Amino acid sequence: MRPRRLAVLSGLAGLLGAQPAMSQPAASARASASTAASTAAFDSIVRAEVAQRQFSGVVLVAEQGKTVFQAAVGLAGANAPMTEDARFRLASITKAFAAVLVMQLVEAQRLRESSTIAEVLPDLKIPRAEQITVHVLLLHRAGSPEEPDALYATQRSARAMVLETAKLPYRPYGEFAYANLDYLVLQLMIEKITGKPFAAVLQERILTPLGMTHTGMASRAGTGIVQGYLADSTGRLTPEPSDYVENAGAAGAMYGAVADLLRFDQALYGERLLKKASIAEMYTSHPELGYVAYGSWVYDYYFLPSSPRVVERRGRSFGFNHTFIRLPGINKTLIILSNTDRFDPDTFGKLDSFKDRLIKALVERP
Numbered sequence: 001m002r003p004r005r006l007a008v009l010s011g012l013a014g015l016l017g018a019q020p021a022m023s024q025p026a027a028s029a030r031a032s033a034s035t036a037a038s039t040a041a042f043d044s045i046v047r048a049e050v051a052q053r054q055f056s057g058v059v060l061v062a063e064q065g066k067t068v069f070q071a072a073v074g075l076a077g078a079n080a081p082m083t084e085d086a087r088f089r090l091a092s093i094t095k096a097f098a099a100v101l102v103m104q105l106v107e108a109q110r111l112r113e114s115s116t117i118a119e120v121l122p123d124l125k126i127p128r129a130e131q132i133t134v135h136v137l138l139l140h141r142a143g144s145p146e147e148p149d150a151l152y153a154t155q156r157s158a159r160a161m162v163l164e165t166a167k168l169p170y171r172p173y174g175e176f177a178y179a180n181l182d183y184l185v186l187q188l189m190i191e192k193i194t195g196k197p198f199a200a201v202l203q204e205r206i207l208t209p210l211g212m213t214h215t216g217m218a219s220r221a222g223t224g225i226v227q228g229y230l231a232d233s234t235g236r237l238t239p240e241p242s243d244y245v246e247n248a249g250a251a252g253a254m255y256g257a258v259a260d261l262l263r264f265d266q267a268l269y270g271e272r273l274l275k276k277a278s279i280a281e282m283y284t285s286h287p288e289l290g291y292v293a294y295g296s297w298v299y300d301y302y303f304l305p306s307s308p309r310v311v312e313r314r315g316r317s318f319g320f321n322h323t324f325i326r327l328p329g330i331n332k333t334l335i336i337l338s339n340t341d342r343f344d345p346d347t348f349g350k351l352d353s354f355k356d357r358l359i360k361a362l363v364e365r366p
Contacts, residue, residue, distance in 0.1 A: 039061075039068060039069045039365075041361035041365070042059070042061055042069040042071075042358065042361055042362075043069070043071075045354065045357045045358055045361060046059055046071045046073065049343075049354045050073055050074070053342050053343075053354075054074070054340070054342060055073055055074065055338065055340075055342060055343055055354065056073055056074025056075060056082060056229070056338060056339055056340045056342070057073060057074065057082065057088075057336065057337050057338035057339055057340075057343065058070070058071065058072050058073070058082060058084060058086055058088075058257075058258050058335075058336075058337050059071045059073070059258075059334075059335070059336050059337075059358070060258040060259070060261075060262060060333070060334075060335040061332075061333070061334055061358070061362055062262055062265075062332065062333040063331065063332050063333075063365070064331050065262065065265075065266040065269075065331070065333075067259075067262065068365075070084055070258070072084045072086065074339070074340075075227075076226040076227065076339065077226060077227040078227070080226075082226070082339075084258070084259075085214060085257050085259065086226050086257060086337075086339075087214055087215075087224055087225050087226065087255050087256060087257050088225065088226055088255060088256065088257070088320055088322065088337045088338075088339060089218050089225060089228065089245060089254075089255050089317060089320045090252070090254040090255055090256050090315050090320075090322065090337075091248075091252045091315030091316055091317035091320050091321075091322065092180075092251065092252045092313070092314065092315040092316065092317075093254065093256070093261070093313050093314075093315040093322060093324050094183075094248070094250060094251060094252045094253060094254040094315075095183050095250070095251060095252070095295045095296075095313065096264075096295040096296055096313040096324070097202060097206060097250075097254065097264070097295075098183050098186055098187065098190075098198075098250040098251075098295060099138060099282055099294040099295025099296070100206065100268075100273055100274060100282070100295070101190055101201060101202065101205060101206070101250075102134065102138065102186055102189075102190065102294070103274055103278045103279075103281070103282050103294070104205060104273070104274060104278075105190065105193055105194075106134075106278070107274065107275060107278050110193050111134060111189065111193055112134065113133065113134050113135040113138075114133050114134070114135065115133060115134050115189075116129065116130055116131065116132060116133050117129040117130075117132050117133075117137075117185060117189075118130040120134075120189045120192060120193070121185070121188055121189060121192060124159070124162070124163075124185070124188065126162065126163070126166035126185075127166060127170055128142060128143070128170065128173065131173065132173075132185075134186070134189070136174075137182040137183070137185055137186050138182075138186070138294040138295065139176070139286060139289060139292055139293075139294070140176055140177055140178050140179060140182050140289075140292065141173070141174055141175065141176060141177070141289065142170075142173065142177070142179070142181075142182055143170045143171040143172050143173045143174070143175065143177050144165070144166075144170065144171070144177065144179035144181040144182050145165055145166070145168035145169060145170055145171065145179065145181065146165075146168075146178075146179050146180070146181075147161060147164070147165040147179075147180055147181060148165075148168075149243075151164055151165070151247060152243035152244050152245070152247050152248075153243065153244070154244065155220070155244045155246065155247065156244070156247050158184045158187045158188055158191075158198070158247075158249040158250070159188060161180075161181075161184050161247055161249070162181060162184050162185055162188065165179075165180075165181045165184075166181065175289075176289040176290050176292060180248060180251035180252060181251075182251075183249075183250045183251035183252075184248075184249050184250060184251050186250060187249045187250035187251070190250070198217075198249060198250050199216070199217040202216075202217070202254075203216070205273075206264070206273065209272065209273075210260075210263045210264060210267050210272070210273075211263060212256070212260040212263055212264065213260070214256060214257035214259065214260050215254065215255065215256035215257065215260040215261075216254070216255060216256075217246065217253050217254055217255070218245045218246065218253055218254065218255040219244075219245065219246040219253075220242060220243065220244045220245060220246065222255070225255050226339045227239055227240075227319075227339060228240040228317075228318055228319025228320045228339050228340070229319045229339060229340045229341070230318060230319050230340070230341050231340065231341055231342060237340060239319075240318040240319035240320075241318065243318075245317075248317075252315070252317060257337075258335045258337060261324055261335050262333060262335065265324075265326055265333050268326070268328075269328070269331065281294070282294040282295065282296075283296065283298050283311055283328075284298070285297075285298035285299060293311075295313065296311050296312060296313045297310075297311075297312050297313070297314075298310070298311050298312075299312075301359065301363070303349045303351060303356070303360075304359075304360060304363055304364070306363060308327050308329055308330060308363055309327065309328060309329045310325060310326070310327060310359075311325070311326040311327075311328060312324070312325050312326070314345040314346065315345070316345065316346070318341070319339055319340055319341055320337075320338070320339060321338045321340070321341060321343045321344065321345050322335075322336060322337045322338060322345055323335075323336050323345040323355055325355075325359065327362070327363070330363075332362050332363070332365075334355075334358055334359060334362050336354070336355060336358070
């Protein structure tokens with residue numbers, strides 16, 4: 001079945017104040033009657049979100065690894081319409097890739113889930129180094145502090161980010177406490193064990209083998225990534241503040257496109273990246289910690305009669321807001337990458353939200 005594709009320009013242009021008014025959304029390509037009928041729900045949901053909340057970004061829906069619907073909506077930047085292969089700052093979706101790299105080292109017996117920071121990085125003098133394990137870091141149970149935004153004002157290495165953040169008060173150990181510091185420490189472990197920069201390990205072990213040519217590590221000086229926008233109190237969109245995104249490292253510095261994320265998604269069904277036992281371990285859900293797993297959240301979507309199992313990784317960073325949803329029991333995929341803060345990826349069971357309406361349409365699609 002050929003995918004239904006929708007490429008539209010929204011009213012974002014007027015809100016940005018840099019473009020003339022544009023027409024209402026319109027499909028850019030025709031599809032067969034059967035394809036159009038079977039994907040009409042996705043088309044309708046996206047159009048409604050554009051009309052009501054000026055959604056800007058790319059939406060991809062896939063079944064069995066095949067794209068059945070894709071929409072490129074809004075503006076990638078001044079005078080630049082959004083395209084299906086647009087590259088976005090992925091924010092914390094990066095953590096899903098970091099978790100795979102950690103599990104690859106565990107498989108190779110070069111690292112243990114029980115290894116502590118002190119064992120792997122004996123020269124990294126931070127609180128609880130002899131107590132915090134790889135397992136604890138992957139699940140955000142270390143009680144690590146959150147880094148202040150000011151640390152992104154100047155370029156810093158992962159080690160510098162860790163040392164500066166570790167000076168702040170720690171939270172209770174063992175409870176869920178989301179912190180980028182946890183994955184920056186995991187980055188240092190990966191680099192120590194492999195003897196290579198995180199970007200090189202990511203390229204060699206995931207991006208190149210999977211042919212992910214539109215994905216990599218972002219930097220402030222980099223080009224080719226769509227502009228992120230923030231809405232002010234009047235609804236006007238302005239470019240997000242410039243920062244050193246590379247400082248986020250394994251916690252949130254990747255960029256990528258929807259087609260590449262689908263390649264990553266499909267590789268996790270076989271053993272191209274990890275053995276099945278390792279994937280099962282990585283996606284073991286911890287309800288007592290809010291259903292967190294290694295690098296993702298895993299839960300049953302009980303808002304629908306079939307209660308499908310969901311593996312979800314969200315990403316938020318100023319003007320970039322995303323969700324990457326896998327339904328491994330039925331091999332269906334939903335990816336929403338947005339370059340404004342109008343899209344809220346953190347809805348859960350809010351059945352009238354953009355994300356949840358798309359989940360329902362995907363699960364119930366014949």
